[in-house]
Amino acid sequence: MSFIKLPPINIENALDEAAINPAIFSHIDEVKSQIDLHGYCITANAIDIAAIDRMKNFWSGFINKKNIDRKFVRGNLVLGESNFLSYSDIPSWCMYRNFDFYWNKPTHCLTSEICLKLNSLRNSLQGFESDFGTQFNQDNYGIYVSTSLYSVGKGHFRMHADAHGETPILHFMIPLTFKGEDYNEGGLFIENKRGDAVDIDSQCDKGALIFFDGRCSHGVKTIQGKGIGRLVVFAIPTYFETGSRLEVFARSLKVFIEEYIDKFFFLKAVRSFLGRIKSFLRNY
Numbered sequence: 001m002s003f004i005k006l007p008p009i010n011i012e013n014a015l016d017e018a019a020i021n022p023a024i025f026s027h028i029d030e031v032k033s034q035i036d037l038h039g040y041c042i043t044a045n046a047i048d049i050a051a052i053d054r055m056k057n058f059w060s061g062f063i064n065k066k067n068i069d070r071k072f073v074r075g076n077l078v079l080g081e082s083n084f085l086s087y088s089d090i091p092s093w094c095m096y097r098n099f100d101f102y103w104n105k106p107t108h109c110l111t112s113e114i115c116l117k118l119n120s121l122r123n124s125l126q127g128f129e130s131d132f133g134t135q136f137n138q139d140n141y142g143i144y145v146s147t148s149l150y151s152v153g154k155g156h157f158r159m160h161a162d163a164h165g166e167t168p169i170l171h172f173m174i175p176l177t178f179k180g181e182d183y184n185e186g187g188l189f190i191e192n193k194r195g196d197a198v199d200i201d202s203q204c205d206k207g208a209l210i211f212f213d214g215r216c217s218h219g220v221k222t223i224q225g226k227g228i229g230r231l232v233v234f235a236i237p238t239y240f241e242t243g244s245r246l247e248v249f250a251r252s253l254k255v256f257i258e259e260y261i262d263k264f265f266f267l268k269a270v271r272s273f274l275g276r277i278k279s280f281l282r283n284y
């Protein structure tokens, strides 16, 4: 078991502006060594429970069939694209996932603020600059906020591993619903460094924060029981695609038409002006 219990959040140990327990920043070495040893680390009391309630209330209302506007995608996200909510039900996975990009207005401000702060914490754990993933860079590397809902009776995700070539992906996850309350069976399983599949969700109470090395095989076993299911927020690092060729072609075509119209009216105006000069000279 890889579990760190932070001191409870109280007046002496006040929250920071993103509702994160500041004690976590003084436990970075401990969290890092647990991840190195086991492949994951669960930190209790990391996030303010009032903030968890606010996020749960918002996302459980927002994520529904009428707000879906895409199919779920993995990778190939384009710089500048709009936020979207997706749903897919295929043998490999069944889930709702909302994608929020930091160049757009956030769907839920508190969620985006918390993820921004936790991305900075993740960067410290990986030895990166604190703003890595949220500043322009030549590799188009950045993060997006992912909010997933695995519904009861259907929601699942096959076991898989995540990495960016040589660079490991260190995931963090904030559970907004809990095993035993919002569903009874299934949930996140991670293969630890010894190769044992660990039931992560059964160890998480409200306010917990999960870190894990994306290279460890992980997946979500089918959610069963009663309740809204498994709702979780995290910010995923990715290499964004640059603008699509179709959009560049559409822009070029628009410019061509605009210039053509502009020249047409300019020539018409010049001809009309010359015509008036001619008629003026004739009558003079």
Ligand SMILES: [Fe+2]
Binding pocket: 160, 161, 162, 214, 218
């Ligand atoms: Fe993954």
